Amino acid sequence: MEKKYVAEPYKIKVVEPIAVTTREQREAVIKKAGYNTFLIDSADVYIDLLTDSGTTAMSDHQWAGLMEGDEAYAGSKNFMHLQEAVKDVFGFKYTVPTHQGRGAENILSKITITEGDYIPGNMYFTTTRAHQEMNGGIFRDVIIDEAHDAMKDHPFKGNIDLDKFQALIDEVGADKIPYICVAVTVNLAGGQPVSMENLKTVSKLAHDHDIKVMFDATRCVENAYFIKEREAGYHDKTIAEILKEMMSYGDGCTMSGKKDCLVNIGGFLALNDEDLYQKATQLVVVYEGMPSYGGMAGRDMEAMARGIYESIDYHYIHHRISQCRYLGEKLSEAGIPIVKPIGGHAVFLDARAFYSHIPQEEFPAQTLAAQLYLQSGVRSMERGIVSAGRDKNGNQYYPKLELVRLTIPRRVYTYSHMDVVADSIIDLYENRGNVKGLKMIYEPPVLRFFTARFQPLSS
Incomplete structure (x- = not known):
């Protein structure tokens, strides 16, 4: 008899009663x-x-990590573990921990956006657009038209429309576009993924005009799964391999760790550019905390570091x-x-x-x-x-x-x-x-x- 669903790859250790109301x-x-x-x-x-967001059930390995929390104000060993995990799995050189994803969005917006700049993206997300606009940016949607059609069955409805992106560059000039924000996956389009081919072409177009590519990587592991399932040439690659390649086309990312990092709180801004990193560390002290903990406790950084590896299983x-x-x-x-x-x-x-x-x-x-x-x-x-x-x-x-x-x-x-x-x-x-x-x-x-x-x- 054919199974109707994929069984859980875990067993339940603790249960929580839930409300049954009239x-x-x-x-x-x-x-x-x-x-x-x-x-x-x-x-x-x-x-x-x-x-x-933040509603994940953490694993026994993550709960064990909480007991290894190093709550030092500076130089926490858990920050080192988180930084190593981000570099290993995502490929970015520098990590700035924040209390959650919108903390990273705030810092990225402040260090990159000048009043009147345009920020293209594959459909808006509420807090992302709010931070961009509050820092003087103007959001411009450059997602493919299929994304706005609920019934359209397209494998990669999150893709950037290259013609729309190029048209914006021609209209306002590349110097008015500090970065393109690429969400993987696109939440408000229905959790829709971006293809690897699209990421490659977007990256080339952006970098040809000295425009940075910044990922909203909140659900990037889900995006990697869809690439493995739907895109030719990736069926035999691991989730880790696909994810590392995805991130290689960007200059950094904002991450709400409360999703694909499998924790209840926390996030980070990851970057390759040392100058941007230094600017970010200056602001994280103002808005979050020391660069080695940001808005997170040591125990939460440890749980996130472990969750990053669990997520690519x-x-x-x-x-x-x-x-x-x-x-x-x-x-x-x-x-x-x-x-x-x-x-x-x-x-x-x-x-x-x-x-x-x-x-x-x-x-x-x-x-x-x-x-x-x-x-x-x-x-x-x-x-x-x-x-x-x-x-x-x-x-x-x-x-x-x-x-x-x-x-x-x-x-x-x-x-x-x-x-x-x-x-x-x-x-x-x-x-x-x-x-x-x-x-x-x-x-x-x-x-x-x-x-x-x-x-x-x-x-």
Whole structure:
């Protein structure tokens, strides 16, 4: 009999009870949270698919590493281990530890961006664009058009459009582009990867114009897996070999270690340029801490160093991608509109198609995330017009993709949990016609999706 899923390459040592609530209880919870899933207490959540950031279950080897934490203010041995791991696995010479990925984004933006500079990228990410704009940069999307089509089944929807990149260079001049930000994978496109061939050509075009290539490497191991699976010439290469080649086309990266580095906190900025590194070490003292610990404790650096090596194990990443694919395929077979192909860290529901009767200005994705919690206690995340926010002039962004992200934490849930999620969404879809949208009653000025509040429309 053919197996329906890839079994877990680990065994469970510790369990944590999770909340089983009634619909009546959940109605009170979601109302109190202003219909924003970010504002729900975790104690009121049954299956938490809000994010894969910091929600990883660490291994026994990582937990053992915590006991070897060297909490010296300067020169921690754990920093040496982290630096060695980054150089060995990613290939970058210098490592600046930060409290998480956005700390690295902040420092990179401050040391590279001058007011009026343009930062091209393969679709925006919320905090990345915020740091770029707060430091005077102007984001320009240069991803291929296929990425904005939820139903388009393209193997590398995260690819940079070389014509768009060249057009920006011609328009503003290379001296106004300090670097191109290449996300591997692209979160807001549905966890979509970038091909090795595209990375090579982007790198050549950028470096021909003295433009640096900086990776958002948060989910780079997932990207390496997709290259191995989908790109000719890489089927027989190891994840480690593919990842090292990927990173060789860049000048540095920002990393949220809370994803592919398999830890609950921490990140880093990795660089090859010594001058940029020196500038980064000056700023990390101001915003994070000493260059040898940044925003991290020694024990957390040790756990991250060990997690980096665990992440490139094929059996681990094969199971992770397969679990995500299991959920996506179950939904797709039931006729649920999702982003295709299925990404590496999450399944993305196409809320625009799911609630086709709800206009975008009434927040269909935010509505769907709230309804999913009401239905079953499953927490998810809006990735649509609320996340897109407003431009500097206060005008609303209207992204083509209006999505709900079902983000799967690493080594946390079983396939039975995925079945519960799928069944709940299928029930919602069958009764979708009676659902009304939301109106925003509180909007913060920056990154509004974290703390905005809503209420249901009555008519």
